[in-house]
Amino acid sequence: AAGVIQSPRHLIKEKRETATLKCYPIPRHDTVYWYQQGPGQDPQFLISFYEKMQSDKGSIPDRFSAQQFSDYHSELNMSSLELGDSALYFCASSSAGVSYEQYFGPGTRLTVT
C-alpha cells in the first residue's frame, strides 16, 4: 500500500537560511498535518490543511509557513533558520470522511548549523 512520502529525508542548513520540506499524502487522503519532534521530545503539532485550506494551527513560528496544493501535496517553508529548528519534521495524512487515523511519513531530519 502507498504510504506518505516526505522529501528530502535529510537536510542540512546554516543559520538564517531557508528550507522547504515536501509531503505527498496517501492517495485520496485530503488532510495533511505537520509535526515537529525535537531531540528526545514528543511530536508537537504545527499546522494542518483540509482540502487545500488551513484547518488548524499549533505552535508554528511566524518564520514558518505552509500550504497544500491542488494535488494535495503540502510544503512547509522555514525561513531565518535557527539552531533550535533542528528536529525531525513529520507529515501525516488522513481521510477526513473515512478514517480518523493519521498515517505518518518517515520524516525529514533537519539539521541547522
Add this chain to the structure above:
Amino acid sequence: AQTVTQSQPEMSVQEAETVTLSCTYDTSESDYYLFWYKQPPSRQMILVIRQEAYKQQNATENRFSVNFQKAAKSFSLKISDSQLGDAAMYFCAYRNAYSGAGSYQLTFGKGTKLSVIP
C-alpha cells in the same frame, strides 16, 4: 486543552514476557480517540492500536491490547509475548472526535522507552 501523561520514562521486559505501559489523559470532551504509536530507532511513527472513547470494549491487535478506563481517564497498553522487535519508544496520543471541539491534531505524551531483554 487536552493533556496526555506517560509517567514511565523507561521500562524493560524479558523476551516472551508481558509488559504494561501506562497513560493517563485529561479532557472535558465525552467523545474522542486514543492511540498508541511505536517509534523504533528508525524514528518512523507506527500506529499500534486505537480506541474509540464511545466503545466500552477494549481494542486488541494481535499481541497488543489496551485497558481503557474512561471514568479514570486511563489508557494502558499491554504487550504480550514481548519480542526483540518491540523495543522502541511508545507514545500515547489523544485526538478530539469533532473538530468543533478544537482540532483533529494529535496530542502526544512524553513517551515510554521500552527495552526488551533477550
